Amino acid sequence: MKGIRQLADHLDISIGTVSRALNGKADVNPQTRQRVLEAAEKLGYVANQSGRSLRKGSTGVIGFMMQTGPEITGQGDSFFMSVFDGVQTVLARHDLDLVALLCSSSEDPDAYLQRTVARGFADAIILSATRRNDARFELLDRHKIPFISLGRSLTDVGQPWIDLDFEGMAEIAMERLVLAGHKDIGVIWPHGDLNLGHLFVERCRSVLGTHGIRLREENIFRGKPSEAGGYAVAKEIAARPSRPSAIALVNETLVTGLYKGLEEAGITPGKDIAIVGRHSPHTQFLSPTLTGFNLSLHDLGIALAETLLSEMPAYRQAYEGLRRRVWPMMLIEGASG
Amino acid sequence: MKGIRQLADHLDISIGTVSRALNGKADVNPQTRQRVLEAAEKLGYVANQSGRSLRKGSTGVIGFMMQTGPEITGQGDSFFMSVFDGVQTVLARHDLDLVALLCSSSEDPDAYLQRTVARGFADAIILSATRRNDARFELLDRHKIPFISLGRSLTDVGQPWIDLDFEGMAEIAMERLVLAGHKDIGVIWPHGDLNLGHLFVERCRSVLGTHGIRLREENIFRGKPSEAGGYAVAKEIAARPSRPSAIALVNETLVTGLYKGLEEAGITPGKDIAIVGRHSPHTQFLSPTLTGFNLSLHDLGIALAETLLSEMPAYRQAYEGLRRRVWPMMLIEGASG
DNA sequence: ATAGTTTCCGTAAACGTTTACGGTCGTTGC
DNA sequence: GCAACGACCGTAAACGTTTACGGAAACTAT
Known part of the structure; x- marks a missing residue:
C-alpha cells in the first residue's frame, strides 16, 4: 500500500474523506469511516511520516538525546x-513516539x-548528561523547540528540568558519615564536565563545613564513569600513605570496580573504609552489601514525560506539573557504611 | 531561518540553485556555492527533514530497533x-543518522x-533481540525495506545477519569442561523465546553427546536475563540435593547475580563449581575471576553497519561484505572454570 | 561571424499528506 | 412548497524540498 491515493481509489472515495476518516475528524459518515478504517487495517496503510509532518508542521516524535560509546556518561x-519505558507509558496516550537521538x-x-533540530526531526526533546555549561540549552531555546532536561546546568534558559537529588545525597551521606565518627572523608567526582559532579562535591564540602570538617583537595578523587574508573580510584586510595576513612560517590557504574580494587588491596568496605554510593541492578549483589541511594527509574520516566508535555502547546493544558524538581533518592542501608 | 525560500531570497538566487549548491551537485558555480554555504552556515539553515525525504523518498535515517524496560533482553x-558507536563511525561517512527505535x-x-516502517520513518533497519520465530523478518521483507539483524531466527527471508557465535561458545565451553573432567554439566537458558538460547543449549547438548554425556533436563536452568535472574538460578542450584559440577551460560547480565547467590550458599566458583560465562564491563572485577567470552562491541557495530549498507541499493557497490556471519568470541581464562 | 558547446541558473513539477472551502444532497421547519 | 439548515464529501492549495528540463549567456572552433 503506497499512499492514501491508492487507498482512496480502492474505496472509490476522495482522499480528503479518507484522511478525515483516519484522523477522526467529525465531518464523516460513521459508516464510511468504518469502511476506511477496515480497508486501511487490511491493506496495512499507515500515513507517510514525511507527507504528514510536512503538512502538519509537527512530527509526532519526541527525541531523547544521548551519547553513545563505551562510557555512558553518568549512567548505564x-x-x-x-526511564524510557516510563516515558513511553505517558507518550503512548497521545500517539507520540519516543526515539533515542544517538550522538x-x-x-x-x-x-x-x-x-537535528534544524531538520525538524522531533517536536520536542529531552536532554540528558547535562554539562556544567551546556550550550544545548541556548540552542533549543533559540529554536523555540519545547524541551526539558534530565539534569541541571549553570546555563539556564528557563526550561523545566528534573534532576536526581545530588545535594540531598551529599547531605545524607555526609551527615551519616560524620555521625559515624568519620573526620577524613573522600568523595569521587566523575570525570568530565557533567554538572552533577559539581553539585555533589560542592554540597559535600559545605555540609562538612558546618561540622567544622574541611574537605581536603586530595580527597576529591577524579574517576571515569565506568567500572574501570572505580577500580582506578581504589588503587589510588590504596596507594595513599594515609587514606580517608570514608568515601562517598554518586555514580553507580564506579561502584563495582571500586569494591574490587579495594578488596585487592585488602581494604574491606564497611570495616576498613566506609562507602556510601549509588545502587543499580549490578550493585545489589555486592559484598559487603552497599549502603547507597536508589530511585524508581520508571517513575522518573513518567515525570519526565509529563513535564515535557506541559511544555508543548498542544498538550499543555493536560499537564501542569512541577516545572523543576529534584528527584528524591532512597537510602538503602547496607554494610558498607 | 525557516526554509530554503528565505535563504534563496536573502541571497537573491533561485531555490533550485541553493538546493543544488547545498547538495553538492555539479551544475553550480564554485563561487555561488561558496556564498550559499556561508549564508546557510551563518543563518543556521538546515534542510527540513520532512520536505526533503518526501521529495527524495528516503530519509537518511537508519533505525535500530530495541525494546525498552528494566530487563534488556539478552544483553547488559x-x-x-x-555497538552504536561502532555503527555510527561507518554511517557518518554517508551522512546517515542512527536513531534507536524504542519499542x-x-x-x-x-x-x-x-x-514504524509503514510510516516510512527509516530507510533501513537493524533488528536485535531476535526471537526463535520472528514475524518481524517477514514484515520487513514484505515492505521491501533493507534490513539486517543482530541475531538469527528460524524465520528466514534471506536477509543478512550477524550473530554472536553461540554455537562456538557452546563447543569451547563444553570441550573445556569435559576436558577438565566434568560429567555433570548444567547450562543456563535465558528466559523468553530468544533464539540464542536455543542455539546455545542445543549445541551444548550435541557436543556433550559426542563425548557420551547426556545433558540432563534438570540441568537446564531457566533464568531471567538480569542480575536477579542469575541470583535465582544460583539459589535453585544450591537447593539441589546433587548439583552439577559445572555451569555454562552466555548471558552476561546473569553472571553477577549467579556469583552472589552461589557465594551465599558457600559454593565457590572454580572450586566447588566450574563456571564458563560471558564477560562484560561488570564482570571483569568478579572474584574469583570469571572464565568467559568477550568480543569487541565497536567492531561488531562496524560490521553491522557495513552489512546493512550492502543491503541498501544506494550504497551497495561500496560494501560487499559477508552477508551472514557468526561473530567470533574470545575466551578469557579466569579462575572460575 | 556563425555554429556548436559548455557553464550556470531559473522554472516548475512532484513527493504524500491535511484541511479550508464550497458544493450537493436530503431533511427540517414554517 | 419554499427556505434554511445540516450532514457529508470532493476539490485544491499548501507544507519544504529535490530535480528534470530548458534557456541564457559565455566560450570555442571554424
Whole structure:
C-alpha cells in the first residue's frame, strides 16, 4: 500500500474523506469511516511520516538525546531503558513516539543537536548528561523547540528540568558519615564536565563545613564513569600513605570496580573504609552489601514525560506539573557504611 | 531561518540553485556555492527533514530497533551503546543518522515495527533481540525495506545477519569442561523465546553427546536475563540435593547475580563449581575471576553497519561484505572454570 | 561571424499528506 | 412548497524540498 491515493481509489472515495476518516475528524459518515478504517487495517496503510509532518508542521516524535560509546556518561543503559519505558507509558496516550537521538562519541553534541533540530526531526526533546555549561540549552531555546532536561546546568534558559537529588545525597551521606565518627572523608567526582559532579562535591564540602570538617583537595578523587574508573580510584586510595576513612560517590557504574580494587588491596568496605554510593541492578549483589541511594527509574520516566508535555502547546493544558524538581533518592542501608 | 525560500531570497538566487549548491551537485558555480554555504552556515539553515525525504523518498535515517524496560533482553548495560558507536563511525561517512527505535515493553514488537516502517520513518533497519520465530523478518521483507539483524531466527527471508557465535561458545565451553573432567554439566537458558538460547543449549547438548554425556533436563536452568535472574538460578542450584559440577551460560547480565547467590550458599566458583560465562564491563572485577567470552562491541557495530549498507541499493557497490556471519568470541581464562 | 558547446541558473513539477472551502444532497421547519 | 439548515464529501492549495528540463549567456572552433 503506497499512499492514501491508492487507498482512496480502492474505496472509490476522495482522499480528503479518507484522511478525515483516519484522523477522526467529525465531518464523516460513521459508516464510511468504518469502511476506511477496515480497508486501511487490511491493506496495512499507515500515513507517510514525511507527507504528514510536512503538512502538519509537527512530527509526532519526541527525541531523547544521548551519547553513545563505551562510557555512558553518568549512567548505564539499563538506566535509560527503564526511564524510557516510563516515558513511553505517558507518550503512548497521545500517539507520540519516543526515539533515542544517538550522538556518536566522535561528534560534537552541540553540532549534532543543532543539525537535528534544524531538520525538524522531533517536536520536542529531552536532554540528558547535562554539562556544567551546556550550550544545548541556548540552542533549543533559540529554536523555540519545547524541551526539558534530565539534569541541571549553570546555563539556564528557563526550561523545566528534573534532576536526581545530588545535594540531598551529599547531605545524607555526609551527615551519616560524620555521625559515624568519620573526620577524613573522600568523595569521587566523575570525570568530565557533567554538572552533577559539581553539585555533589560542592554540597559535600559545605555540609562538612558546618561540622567544622574541611574537605581536603586530595580527597576529591577524579574517576571515569565506568567500572574501570572505580577500580582506578581504589588503587589510588590504596596507594595513599594515609587514606580517608570514608568515601562517598554518586555514580553507580564506579561502584563495582571500586569494591574490587579495594578488596585487592585488602581494604574491606564497611570495616576498613566506609562507602556510601549509588545502587543499580549490578550493585545489589555486592559484598559487603552497599549502603547507597536508589530511585524508581520508571517513575522518573513518567515525570519526565509529563513535564515535557506541559511544555508543548498542544498538550499543555493536560499537564501542569512541577516545572523543576529534584528527584528524591532512597537510602538503602547496607554494610558498607 | 525557516526554509530554503528565505535563504534563496536573502541571497537573491533561485531555490533550485541553493538546493543544488547545498547538495553538492555539479551544475553550480564554485563561487555561488561558496556564498550559499556561508549564508546557510551563518543563518543556521538546515534542510527540513520532512520536505526533503518526501521529495527524495528516503530519509537518511537508519533505525535500530530495541525494546525498552528494566530487563534488556539478552544483553547488559553498555552493550548497545558501544555497538552504536561502532555503527555510527561507518554511517557518518554517508551522512546517515542512527536513531534507536524504542519499542515499549507494553507494546507488541511486531505491531510497533509495522507502524514504524509503514510510516516510512527509516530507510533501513537493524533488528536485535531476535526471537526463535520472528514475524518481524517477514514484515520487513514484505515492505521491501533493507534490513539486517543482530541475531538469527528460524524465520528466514534471506536477509543478512550477524550473530554472536553461540554455537562456538557452546563447543569451547563444553570441550573445556569435559576436558577438565566434568560429567555433570548444567547450562543456563535465558528466559523468553530468544533464539540464542536455543542455539546455545542445543549445541551444548550435541557436543556433550559426542563425548557420551547426556545433558540432563534438570540441568537446564531457566533464568531471567538480569542480575536477579542469575541470583535465582544460583539459589535453585544450591537447593539441589546433587548439583552439577559445572555451569555454562552466555548471558552476561546473569553472571553477577549467579556469583552472589552461589557465594551465599558457600559454593565457590572454580572450586566447588566450574563456571564458563560471558564477560562484560561488570564482570571483569568478579572474584574469583570469571572464565568467559568477550568480543569487541565497536567492531561488531562496524560490521553491522557495513552489512546493512550492502543491503541498501544506494550504497551497495561500496560494501560487499559477508552477508551472514557468526561473530567470533574470545575466551578469557579466569579462575572460575 | 556563425555554429556548436559548455557553464550556470531559473522554472516548475512532484513527493504524500491535511484541511479550508464550497458544493450537493436530503431533511427540517414554517 | 419554499427556505434554511445540516450532514457529508470532493476539490485544491499548501507544507519544504529535490530535480528534470530548458534557456541564457559565455566560450570555442571554424
